[in-house]
Each structure stands twice: as C-alpha cells, then as structure tokens.
Amino acid sequence: MLPCSADHRGLCRARSAGYLSLLLFSVLVTISAACSNGACQVLEACAAATDCGPGLYCGNCPASGKNQPVCTRGQAIAPTSIINGLPFNKYTWLVTHNSFSIVDAPPLPGVQRLTFYNQEDTVTNQLRNGVRGLMLDVYDFENDIWLCHSFQRQCFNFTAFQPAINTLTEVEAFLSQNPTEIVTIILEDYVKTPKGLTTLFTKAGLDKYWFPVSKMPRKGEDWPTVTEMVQENHRLLVFTSDGSKEALEGIAYQWKYMVENESGDPGVKPGSCPKRKESKPLNSKSASLFFQNYFPTYPVEAEACKEHSTSLEEMVGTCYKAAGAMPNFLAVNFYMRSDGVGVFDAVDRMNGRTLCGCSTVSACQAGAPFGSCKNVSVPTRSPVTNNAGSFTGSVQFAKSASTVYSPNRLVVFMFYIPLMAFWL
Numbered sequence: 001m002l003p004c005s006a007d008h009r010g011l012c013r014a015r016s017a018g019y020l021s022l023l024l025f026s027v028l029v030t031i032s033a034a035c036s037n038g039a040c041q042v043l044e045a046c047a048a049a050t051d052c053g054p055g056l057y058c059g060n061c062p063a064s065g066k067n068q069p070v071c072t073r074g075q076a077i078a079p080t081s082i083i084n085g086l087p088f089n090k091y092t093w094l095v096t097h098n099s100f101s102i103v104d105a106p107p108l109p110g111v112q113r114l115t116f117y118n119q120e121d122t123v124t125n126q127l128r129n130g131v132r133g134l135m136l137d138v139y140d141f142e143n144d145i146w147l148c149h150s151f152q153r154q155c156f157n158f159t160a161f162q163p164a165i166n167t168l169t170e171v172e173a174f175l176s177q178n179p180t181e182i183v184t185i186i187l188e189d190y191v192k193t194p195k196g197l198t199t200l201f202t203k204a205g206l207d208k209y210w211f212p213v214s215k216m217p218r219k220g221e222d223w224p225t226v227t228e229m230v231q232e233n234h235r236l237l238v239f240t241s242d243g244s245k246e247a248l249e250g251i252a253y254q255w256k257y258m259v260e261n262e263s264g265d266p267g268v269k270p271g272s273c274p275k276r277k278e279s280k281p282l283n284s285k286s287a288s289l290f291f292q293n294y295f296p297t298y299p300v301e302a303e304a305c306k307e308h309s310t311s312l313e314e315m316v317g318t319c320y321k322a323a324g325a326m327p328n329f330l331a332v333n334f335y336m337r338s339d340g341v342g343v344f345d346a347v348d349r350m351n352g353r354t355l356c357g358c359s360t361v362s363a364c365q366a367g368a369p370f371g372s373c374k375n376v377s378v379p380t381r382s383p384v385t386n387n388a389g390s391f392t393g394s395v396q397f398a399k400s401a402s403t404v405y406s407p408n409r410l411v412v413f414m415f416y417i418p419l420m421a422f423w424l
Contacts, residue, residue: 076130
C-alpha cells in the first residue's frame with residue numbers, strides 16, 4: 001500500500017477503515033467456521049443450541065465469573081460401557097438429591113407450595129442423562145404414599161409434590177426399556193402404613209427387579225458383579241432410613257450396608273468430611289458402599305454451577321482421605337449445572353481411578369492391565385471424547401429469568417431464593 005501524503009489523508013483513512021472492517025469480518029467468519037452446527041466440543045465457545053455436540057448444551061456460569069457461554073456437559077458416560085463385569089461397589093454412580101423436588105412441578109390445586117427445590121428436570125430425564133441413584137422422601141398423605149419435601153416428619157399440602165407411584169412408574173419404565181441398567185433408590189422414610197412400601201413397589205411393577213436383602217453383603221464384602229445383577233434381573237436396590245422396615249418389609253436399612261458423610265453445609269465445608277450421625281465411621285470395613293452427599297443446606301440454582309467446579313473436586317479428595325475409598329454414590333442438587341464439565345467429570349475421574357488407575361474413565365481400556373491408559377483429549381478437564389456409553393436424554397431445565405441453550409430447545413432458568421430454614 002502506498003504511503004499517505006497530506007493531500008490524500010481522507011482517502012487513507014477510508015482505506016484503513018475498509019481494511020479493518022475486512023479483517024474483523026474475516027476473524028468472525030473464521031470463528032464461525034471453526035465451531036458450529038453441532039461441531040463444538042465441551043468447553044468450546046458457543047452461541048446457540050445447535051452449536052454443541054451430543055450430550056452438551058450451551059450455557060455459562062456467572063456465579064464463577066464465567067459469562068461466555070460454552071458447550072457444557074449434560075450427560076454421563078456409562079462406566080460399564082467401558083469397564084464391565086466388576087462388583088457393583090467398585091463403581092461410582094451419580095445421584096440426585098430430592099430427585100422429585102423439581103422447580104416447575106405443579107402444586108396441589110389452589111395451594112401455594114412453600115418448600116425448597118433441588119432439581120430441574122423429570123426423573124425420567126435424569127435417568128436418561130445417566131443418573132443412577134434417586135433420593136426420595138416418602139410420607140403418608142391423603143390416604144396414599146406421597147413424595148413431599150417437608151418437615152416435622154409430616155407431609156402438608158404446601159410441601160407435597162405427587163403420589164410416589166407416579167415417580168416409581170417412571171423408574172419401572174426406564175428399567176424395562178434399558179435391560180442392562182441398575183438403579184438405586186434411597187428412601188427418607190416416614191411411612192407408617194403397614195406394608196405400605198412393599199405394596200407401593202409391587203403396584204409400580206418394580207418387585208420383579210428387586211435386589212433381595214438376603215443377598216446384600218453384611219460384613220464389607222464385595223457385592224455381586226454388575227453382570228450377575230443384570231443376569232438375575234436384580235437391577236433395583238432400595239434402602240430405607242427406617243431400621244424397622246428390613247424385618248417388616250424386606251427393605252434394606254441404609255446404614256447397615258453403607259457409610260455416609262453429613263449432608264447439607266457440613267458436607268461441603270472445605271477440608272472436612274464428617275460422618276452422618278446414623279452412619280458407621282467413614283473408614284469402617286464392615287460396609288462396602290460409601291455414599292457422599294455434596295449439596296448445601298439451602299439450594300440455589302444459580303450457585304450450583306460454581307459449587308460443581310473446583311470445590312467439588314476438592315471435597316471428593318477430602319472425603320477420599322476420610323473414607324479410604326472413592327464414593328460409590330455422589331449426591332448433588334441441580335446435577336446438570338456447571339462451568340463446563342461439573343459432576344459428570346467428577347464421576348468420570350472417580351471411576352477412572354478405581355476401575356483402571358487412569359485419570360478419567362474415558363482413558364480406561366477394557367482388558368488392559370490396571371494403569372494402562374489411552375491418551376484422551378483434555379481441553380481443561382476431561383471431556384466426553386466420543387459417544388460410546390453416553391445416554392439419550394435431553395438437556396432440560398425449567399423456566400426462569402436468565403437464558404441458556406440446550407441441544408433440543410431454548411431453555412431458561414428459574415432463580416429461587418429460599419425463605420424458610422427447616423428443609424433438607
């Protein structure tokens with residue numbers, strides 16, 4: 001380009017502006033061409049639902065100061081699709097806390113619900129996205145057994161969600177449609193109706209999948225392999241908080257078979273992993289399952305993406321030191337929210353370390369010696385590197401004031417501020 005003289009400065013300014021515009025256009029075209037139409041991978045910048053690949057949605061995490069939307073994991077890798085045939089207690093499974101307490105669930109007619117919410121999509125969708133454990137609070141209510149997020153060991157019309165049969169029917173449909181999957185249900189049990197729970201599970205068609213208490217390890221031994229459990233169709237594990245139900249109804253008393261850390265704020269306090277009061281010590285060898293709670297006392301949707309980042313990784317490490325083992329269950333609120341990889345990455349890392357001695361389960365190789373790991377692409381933290389073992393649910397949230405994107409539709413979040421202090 002010729003140098004500018006005093007007589008041609010206006011022309012030069014116009015020419016420079018033209019070159020600048022062309023440069024900016026080229027950069028934008030390059031960025032657009034590099035990642036769009038379902039080609040964007042986890043943690044890559046996105047602008048629309050269709051930019052991200054399978055199992056990802058386009059979202060951000062303002063609570064962590066990350067306002068730029070990136071492709072974010074919304075589905076799990078099935079560990080058994082990579083390393084199969086090990087005892088059930090060798091795996092880590094994702095659990096949703098108060099799985100039924102969904103932000104847009106309709107209240108009873110004419111009643112304003114007053115309670116906390118912990119999840120954003122249906123139980124069916126949770127299962128489709130790789131959740132394998134459900135925490136359900138069951139109460140006698142309206143001459144039936146209901147799911148309630150309540151207090152004082154009683155269900156009220158303003159804390160009630162729906163009859164438990166509805167959610168259990170969703171579980172039955174999932175198990176029927178997915179004959180190699182195993183689901184665990186943890187009951188916070190306030191039901192006093194004699195044989196009420198066994199009648200309920202039988203009515204839902206779940207008795208045919210029931211893992212019998214008589215076959216559960218009682219002295220810390222390994223559980224049957226996942227292959228054996230599938231072959232025998234013992235694909236539903238149910239535990240209750242009521243110690244009398246094991247003898248009365250054949251439902252396993254939770255703390256006889258697993259250890260558990262404290263829930264709520266004590267379970268997310270950095271550097272500390274206290275046991276729940278009903279539980280044996282976390283390092284007890286007389287129970288072969290470890291249940292880790294990781295959720296604050298007061299759930300806030302907008303904060304969950306921050307909670308599911310570095311602080312989650314640190315708490316997993318803290319509880320590992322306390323228990324001497326990786327958790328078999330990781331229970332969280334708002335499981336899909338993260339700054340990119342979240343709880344899915346945490347579970348992958350736990351399964352990788354336990355199943356094959358690798359940094360993530362996607363690096364495991366079936367049949368290879370322990371510690372023999374394949375190279376996987378890691379942008380910042382371990383992403384989904386392929387579709388093997390992923391699930392087919394939709395990334396689905398509830399209504400709110402701020403907007404993000406899912407692979408299937410535009411969705412928005414609801415920000416709920418807790419006003420009462422007696423629920424967990």
